[in-house]
Amino acid sequence: MKTIFFLLQKEFRQIRRNKTILPIIFVLPIVQLLILVHATTFEIKQVNLCIVDQDGSAISKQLVHQMEGSSFFKITASTFSMEQAQQQLDRNKADMIVRIPANFSRNLMQQKQAPLQLIPNAINANFATLSFNYLTQVVQSFNKNLIVEWSGALSPVPIKHISVQARFWYNPEMNYKWYMYPGIMVILITMIGMFLSGLNLVREKEMGTSEQLNVSPMKKHHFIIGKLLPFLIIGMFELVLATLLGRLVYQVPLVGSVWVLSAFTFVYLLVVLGLGLLISTLAETQQQMMFVAFFIIIVFILLSGIFTPTESMPLWVQQFNVINPLAYFMRVLRMLMLKGAGFANLLSEFIYLSIYAVIVLSMATWRYRKTA
Amino acid sequence: MDNDKSIEIHVRNLVKKFGSFVANNNLSFDVYQGEIFGFLGANGAGKTTAMRILCGLSHPTSGEITVAGFDVYKQKELIKKNIGYMSQKFSLYDDLTIAENMELYGGIYGLSRKQIKVRIGELLEKLQLTDRQSTLIADLPLGWKQKLAFSVAMIHKPRIVFLDEPTGGVDPITRRQFWDLIYEAANQGITLFVTTHYMDEAEYCDRVSIMVDGRIDALDTPGNLKNKYQVQNMNDVFIKVARPDFFSQQYTVSSSHLNNQIN
């Protein structure tokens, strides 16, 4: 037990004297959070609509009027011919065709529902999805009985897309930055955790200092704890920094409890620090460690649902995400910060991450070799 | 060697293979308590490999080996409590001070705070570094670093100390001081297992073994070895054992020349 104290004292002294670690702790998060949030935000400022009103009734005009009234949409063309509308789309003059079929108002009156066709310019699928979702909101507020039909380059949107609307529900100003910010926070905490712990251990191997420790009766788990704790503290500090920065710069709310957020970050950090250590027990050089860690981080990030909810991803991605701790933390952070989910709602995620941490840390301890 | 001295390191038929390459080929020797045992051999002969096995840092392929009375296969951690090791590659923390390095290892070997303080004081005084204890290791000259590494290996007063080329790249005066430290440790009853490429240092050892291509080809006191090979110094012994062909052709001229590395 006393050994851990001496090992920790050593790590903190080294961190204090390390000239590169301070910029990593302070500058990296600020740059990442401020720049990446902008770069990854496809918030929609203006969607150009081409209206094909084949109904020409009072109701259809009212609907068009409502779209015009929304700050997101601008009607750049109106025509009666679908061919002309298609040309608008092809020339990038319009982002979406809104076709109100003939008999729209009659069907609406008689059958209490009527189809409405939206054809987005789907070159940028994300933009299209978002435009679609925005417009759906407008239409729904116009008349809950309208059925919006989705067609065009994208495949029909399944019922699942209702979850996208749920996002707007908790993000009423449709502030995409709010959606992205927790995601970028997850990336930040993951990178800091994996690299700081992993590189630190491999450097000891490279320098030969770990050999001097290995020839001592030091316990392996003491060593791992000594490598874990300092970076756990740094990671928790990053969380505080990121939360404050989000609040100050983007007014990102933290609806949920600070304590629940801290508890989740704590176990998540154990997972990523453990992964960093595990990789570094297998690597011989810092280069090897970096390569493997980058590979894992990138795969985890891209499949984690940072840009789009995982529910709308292929089944294999959803299956993969069972072993992707990032996906869990991403979901938890969004639910916590934007929705204010309570601990009880997130209990299964907490148990999952805790088990993950125990497994990864045991593996790292087991894989660390005092005898080569 | 005197028979009343107990055996500290017992090695029978030690074999270490890396794949099909045999780095240690059937080594057998004993090292007695309190002696300075010189472990000689050309570059790549397999000295470090054998030493790391004795220290519990590497698994042997086969052989019967005990160190400080403990089995190398099953009691590695007990061996580690009783030995000190100074690796061929310098391995103190560059970004910690002299005293901080000592404190760390004192703590790891389970010394109390008070014991650590006393021990640091003793060691620094012996090295005449008391006023430099807050200097970072990175800022020290190599000779001092090596002496410090030896002191750190001795911090817990081990029974056996393994030194792998402790004086490599160090000036003759510092080497002399280093050997004073080794003698002092031996006088306290500590067993020293030393590798070196300097043959004048081999003369200082109680017994030496000479490894060639993974085998031990000679093992005796320096005096007996010189008698056996009919030469004046350990340098000649080494070359006769390691390169018999080389000796017969051209060695006669250079022998005194090579011996002038120290003194």
Ligand SMILES: Nc1ncnc2c1ncn2[C@@H]1O[C@H](COP(=O)(O)OP(=O)(O)OP(=O)(O)O)[C@@H](O)[C@H]1O
């Ligand atoms: N992990 C390893 N894998 C494969 N070969 C190894 C390994 N370690 C050492 N060797 C080989 O074993 C042989 C003996 O190496 P060793 O380091 O024991 O020699 P040495 O006597 O200490 O040499 P030096 O005087 O240069 O320190 C060398 O040929 C080396 O390349």
Ligand SMILES: [Mg+2]
């Ligand atoms: Mg060697």
